[in-house]
Amino acid sequence: MKQNKQLIRCLKKKLYGGRGLFSRTVDYIALRAIVFMGCYMWFSAMVANGVAKAMLSLASTGFISVGLDLINSLRLDSLIRAERRRVSAAALNDRLLLMTDDERNRLIAEHISKEGKQADRLICSVHRSEGPTPDDMLKAARAARKRGLSKVSVYYGGPLQSSAKATASACPDITFTLTPLSSLLTREQLKELSPSAQEADAAILAEFERERINKKAARTSVFAAGRLRGYIIAAACLTGLSFFVDNALYYRLMAAACLCFGATSWWLGKTSAEA
Numbered sequence: 202m203k204q205n206k207q208l209i210r211c212l213k214k215k216l217y218g219g220r221g222l223f224s225r226t227v228d229y230i231a232l233r234a235i236v237f238m239g240c241y242m243w244f245s246a247m248v249a250n251g252v253a254k255a256m257l258s259l260a261s262t263g264f265i266s267v268g269l270d271l272i273n274s275l276r277l278d279s280l281i282r283a284e285r286r287r288v289s290a291a292a293l294n295d296r297l298l299l300m301t302d303d304e305r306n307r308l309i310a311e312h313i314s315k316e317g318k319q320a321d322r323l324i325c326s327v328h329r330s331e332g333p334t335p336d337d338m339l340k341a342a343r344a345a346r347k348r349g350l351s352k353v354s355v356y357y358g359g360p361l362q363s364s365a366k367a368t369a370s371a372c373p374d375i376t377f378t379l380t381p382l383s384s385l386l387t388r389e390q391l392k393e394l395s396p397s398a399q400e401a402d403a404a405i406l407a408e409f410e411r412e413r414i415n416k417k418a419a420r421t422s423v424f425a426a427g428r429l430r431g432y433i434i435a436a437a438c439l440t441g442l443s444f445f446v447d448n449a450l451y452y453r454l455m456a457a458a459c460l461c462f463g464a465t466s467w468w469l470g471k472t473s474a475e476a
Contacts, residue, residue: 208402211409212280216273232269237262288404290383292396297382298330298358305382309356312385322352322378332359333379335368342375354378356385429470432463 217225240258248254300308305328313324323345327333333355341353353375361379369377386394396404436459443452 205402207406208281209277211406212284213277215409216277216280233262233266236265240265284405285398285401288401288408289396292400292404293383293391293394294359296394298328300382302328305358308382308385312356312380313354321350322354323348323350325353325355327355327357327359330359332361333357333365334362335364338365338368338372338377341377342372345375352376352378354380356380356382358382429463429466432459432466435459436463 213225214221217228220228237258240261241254244254244257244261248257297305305326309324309326323341325337325341325344327337337355341355345351345353351374355369355377357379358381361381366379369375369379383391436456439452439456439459443449443456446452
C-alpha cells in the first residue's frame, strides 16, 4: 500500500510536468475559480437573480470539476499502465539477454522446428544489449548470397534499431524476417521471466529516486569544493574590471556574490571532509 502511494505520487508529478503538490493545489483552485467566474458571466446574460446565478455557476463548476477529475484519473491510470509495460519489457529483455547460449539456441530450435523454416533460409541470432545493427543485416545478407539463399531469419535480443530495419528492407534480393526472442516464449515462460507488478513498481520508484538524486547533485554542484578557485579568480577579474567601467557598483556586487559562492563552497567542502 505504501509503495502504491509513492508510485502514484511520483507519477502524478510526472503527469503534471514535474509540479509538486503545492503547485498542483494552487492550479486546482485557480482553475475552478476561473471556471466559476466564466459560468457566472455566462448565466448573467440569462438569469437576473444573483443568488440563482451563483447557485447555477457553483453547480456547473462542480460538474466540470468532476469531469476534469475523471479525465485526470484516466490519464494517470494510462500512465501507470504504460510505465509498467515499459519497465516490464525492459526487465524481460534483460533477462532474455542473460540466457545462456544453450537456452537461447534451444528456444530458437523449437520455433524453427514448429515453423519448418530451416531448409530455405539462413538462420541468424543476434544476442546483444543494443540489438541488431545495420552491419549485422549486411553480414547476414552477404552470407545468404554466398549460400544461394534469398531468405534470412534473424532472432534478436535487445531493441531493434530503426537503421537496422531500414537496412534489412533495402536489400533488393534478400527477404528478412526479424523475430524478437520474447515472441518465442510460451505463456508460462513469459509469465516466469516477466517481473511481477510489485517488482515493476519498485523499478519505477528506483528510477524516480535516481532522478531525484541526480537533480539534487546538479543543484549542489554550484557549491562543489573544487569551484572555490574559480570563484576567487572570477571575483578578482570583476573587481579589476570595475576600475575601468562607469557602473563599477554592478561589477563589485557580482564580485561579492562570487566570493559568497566561494565561501559557501569552502565551508561545505570542509564540513563534508570532517564528516
